[in-house]
Amino acid sequence: MASTIVSSIGQGTGIDIGNMVQVLVTADTAAKKAQITRQTSNNAAMISGVGSLRSALTAFQDAMAKLNNKTTPSFNAYAAKSANESVVKVTAGNTAVAGTYDIAVNQLATGSKVASPPFGGGASSAVTAGKMVVQQGSNSYEIDVPDGATLQSVRDQINKELGVQGISANVVNGEGGARLVFSSTTTGKGSDLMVSGIPGLEIDGTEQMSDTGGGYITAIAQDAELTIDGLAVKSAKNTITDAISGITLELTGVSAKSGATATPTSVTVSQDNDGLKKSVQSFVDAYNTLQKTITALTTSTRDEDDNLSLGPLSNDPTTRALVNDIRKVLSEVGSGDQLTTLSQLGINTTKDGTLEFNSVKFTSAMNDKKLGSQVQELFTGDNGLISRMNKAIDPYNATDGSLATRKANLDKVAKNLADQQTALDRRTEALTESLTKKWVAMDTAVAKLNAQANQIKSVFDALNAQAKNS
Incomplete structure (x- = not known):
């Protein structure tokens, strides 16, 4: 930060040294300062513009992802x-x-839920080591039960090894003792669980559990x-x-x-024409929001004094390329049968780049041309509009895309400009100090000369006065 120049009137010259130094320093640094200020302002505007564009692209892709949800399809006819x-x-x-x-x-439809014979020692009851075989229909799974196993440890082993198969176990303490209870997420007749191989844990899932034996708890799978x-x-x-x-x-x-x-x-x-219309309108609205943001970032405007103000991304080649790529997707012919273009649904591009949705033409396409069943393929098919739109946007908006690279380069420029400003501040401070010393020294010398002149003048004045009196 440059030091502040204090105004001071020179005793020898009567000149405002502070103001004089200020004028000289400004004359030396003003051009560079103006350049840095202008470039910093432009660079900051571009950084903000790129950020706004990326936010708009992300919002558009999020909206498309919602419309492309496979669990709750948006374009069902x-x-x-x-x-x-x-x-x-x-x-x-x-x-x-x-x-x-x-x-x-x-x-x-129900799954199998079976229980082992009871164990009197609770969850810590000892279980004989060996190979446990759990069978369900034509599938068979083996578990190696080690020495020192308990009902609790066998339960944990079953859950770890058979959980992916949809088979789980737990220990339930009842009046007759603790039982190892097996459950299965597989439903349907014939999916009953059978357990063998370990004494005391044999279970026939087709037989009902008894006070002393294992079997199904409520009913067989059905x-x-x-x-x-x-x-x-x-x-x-x-x-x-x-x-x-x-x-x-x-x-x-x-x-x-x-x-x-x-x-x-x-x-x-x-x-469901109304549902389809709502989903199509959602796409149009999301696209128009993106397009309006791009227009605001790239359009030049004039203020009240008719001064031209450029948008932060005006004439930006990356933004122009992006706009061309997404508009190309809108005009491409899809892979459907009868429905292949947006215009068939009453969607057309206006002069300002936004989309307009003609509901009358849409209704005709649904009722007269019976195109409802093909709307989903047009938008969310494997090579549908949303898929192709994301492929067009990703090279720009991905974490390693061109806009991210552009932002990184602009940040480097901002750092360089900040370094230039720091260097200029140092130069301003040094120049101010140097010029101030020189002008003060000059003023001091003038003051001394003035003092000597005054002394000489006093001597001559005294001599003249003496001469007149003699």
Whole structure:
């Protein structure tokens, strides 16, 4: 930081030395200072612009990711509704057919839950070493039980080695003693667990547990049983994808009965034009938000005095390349059958680069041209619009992308400018000190000369006065 120049009037010259030094220092450093200030301001604006652009790109990609969620697809052509979700939940895909179905659930699919014979010593009961074999259907798993094992350690070993298979164990202390209880996430008839190989831990999952023996606790594993419009259906799982084309059923409970007859739940599947329209509008809005940010960063404006003000990324080649790449994606022909372009859905690019969405044309595409089932492929297919848009943006917005590189280079420029400013401050301080010393020395010399002149003048004045009086 340059030292402050204090104003002082020279005793010898009467000159304001501080002001004179200030003028000389400014004349020497003003051009460089102005250059550094201008470049620093421009560089800071570009850093801010790059940051704003990256934030806008990230927000756009986040919005696309939400629309591309595989768990809750945003572009399904059909919507399904269950009259009683405590019995059955339903979702529809693009291959569904509009209609109504009556579904009655007689029983849910269950997994195997079995218990060993009781051990009197609780969880610390000793277990004989050996090879435990756990069998489920055609699958068989072996566990080597070491010497010194207990019910607790065997439980831990089962959970560690068979957890990935969906088989778990725990120790339950009952009135008759401690039992090793096995559970399985696999459901369906024939998935009962069988345990053999270790004395005291033998379990036949098809036999009911007794006071002294092992077996199933409540019931053997069973299939789900239901009727769809009166037609009997069985499933090893409670999530059924192949009973009705294009529809997934999730069984959540058993239907209430009126006498011996199960009360059916009505499931309705209908064309979801409103849902599709909302999702398409969400994409258009997200893209327009990005485009408006880019426009603000690259557009030149004029102030009240008609002075031109450039946007922080005006004439920036990286931003121009980005805009060209994402606009190219919008105009590309997709890989669908009948629906291959956004314009078929009423989406077109305006003069300012944003998208406009014509709802009348969209409705016609859904109702008259029956394109609803192809919207999902256009947007979220393997080579759909969202996938291609992300491929266009990633080279710019990735952690090692061109915008990150640009930011790193701009930061280096900012550091260099800061170093230049520090050097200029040091020069300003040194020059101020040097010039101040020189001007003070000159003023002191002038003061001495003035004093000598005054003394000489006094001598001559005295002589003249003496001459007049003699």
